[in-house]
Amino acid sequence: MTKLDGKVAFITGAARGQGRAHALTLARAGADIAALDICRDLPYPRYGLASRADLDETVGQVRALGRRALALVADVRSAGEIEAAVRETIGALGRIDILICNAGIADMATTWDVTEEWWDIMLDVNLKGYWLAAKYVVPQMLAQQSGGRIIMTSSVAGLKGMPGLSHYCAAKWGVVGLARSLAIEVAEHGITVNTIHPTGVDTALITGMAQAAGIPKEQLVAQLRQDNLLPVQLIEAQDIANAALWLVSDEARYVTGLELKVDAGQMLK
Numbered sequence: 480m481t482k483l484d485g486k487v488a489f490i491t492g493a494a495r496g497q498g499r500a501h502a503l504t505l506a507r508a509g510a511d512i513a514a515l516d517i518c519r520d521l522p523y524p525r526y527g528l529a530s531r532a533d534l535d536e537t538v539g540q541v542r543a544l545g546r547r548a549l550a551l552v553a554d555v556r557s558a559g560e561i562e563a564a565v566r567e568t569i570g571a572l573g574r575i576d577i578l579i580c581n582a583g584i585a586d587m588a589t590t591w592d593v594t595e596e597w598w599d600i601m602l603d604v605n606l607k608g609y610w611l612a613a614k615y616v617v618p619q620m621l622a623q624q625s626g627g628r629i630i631m632t633s634s635v636a637g638l639k640g641m642p643g644l645s646h647y648c649a650a651k652w653g654v655v656g657l658a659r660s661l662a663i664e665v666a667e668h669g670i671t672v673n674t675i676h677p678t679g680v681d682t683a684l685i686t687g688m689a690q691a692a693g694i695p696k697e698q699l700v701a702q703l704r705q706d707n708l709l710p711v712q713l714i715e716a717q718d719i720a721n722a723a724l725w726l727v728s729d730e731a732r733y734v735t736g737l738e739l740k741v742d743a744g745q746m747l748k
């Protein structure tokens with residue numbers, strides 16, 4: 480497969496989980512990869528984020544596929560760090576054709592137990608971080624005058640309310656408003672903007688959420704299983720990467736403003 484030959488993808492949260500699956504899937508299709516991650520923990524969520532070793536592993540695996548890869552350590556909440564990461568990408572890889580806003584956190588608490596600090600970090604990572612990546616990547620796409628593809632990973636939590644996740648839901652619903660508005664702004668330039676809405680995905684985020692909520696992972700997984708209509712407990716990061724691969728391909732060139740559910744039928748309930 481070479482359908483993304485010559486393209487460069489800028490992926491946030493690329494050190495592990497879905498971000499790594501996106502990096503490897505797009506690299507297999509021929510793209511070069513700018514892989515960004517924070518590589519340190521934050522005061523919130525109450526579980527560990529990815530490490531530098533995780534990011535190096537992603538970059539090593541992309542290079543093993545014969546593609547160019549750039550490791551970028553940055554916090555998506557920081558305008559200065561994202562602007563610098565975009566500049567470094569253009570310097571090293573020449574262009575940006577694909578943006579995948581994926582870096583995110585989760586945690587669980589009832590609305591009235593969420594602290595101001597938790598609320599702010601949740602919204603800053605999961606919503607402001609998406610806006611900042613778009614803010615600095617879109618001008619580059621416009622300057623290239625060759626269209627572009629932007630994907631923002633929301634969640635089923637961006638389509639419905641979920642107990643214990645009001646701050647997460649608020650951010651993930653916000654992503655939909657951001658994506659729909661941006662989609663209108665950039666459409667005439669041949670840039671598409673779509674959101675993906677996964678059900679529970681088997682990544683460190685699920686383990687972390689269970690840990691944060693103080694419940695066994697099996698209990699959380701059983702709850703998530705009940706939400707799925709199709710017979711699956713947790714879907715795989717690769718399921719999301721497969722959806723993203725279609726959205727960035729020529730085959731989806733006239734698909735924009737779509738909320739693509741990869742939810743095992745959950746939203747039919």
Ligand SMILES: NC(=O)c1ccc[n+]([C@@H]2O[C@H](COP(=O)([O-])OP(=O)(O)OC[C@H]3O[C@@H](n4cnc5c(N)ncnc54)[C@H](O)[C@@H]3O)[C@@H](O)[C@H]2O)c1
Pocket residue numbers: 491492493494495496497498515516517518519528529530553554555556581582583584585604608632633634635676677678679680681682683684685
């Ligand atoms: N796992 C699920 O069940 C699930 C379901 C629906 C949506 N999502 C969303 O999918 C996306 C990917 O999550 P995942 O499941 O791969 O989890 P993950 O924890 O494995 O990956 C998230 C990545 O984002 C990085 N990150 C977090 N904060 C950052 C920051 N401030 N700056 C830069 N990088 C940061 C982490 O270090 C980590 O590598 C997230 O947006 C998440 O909300 C996950």
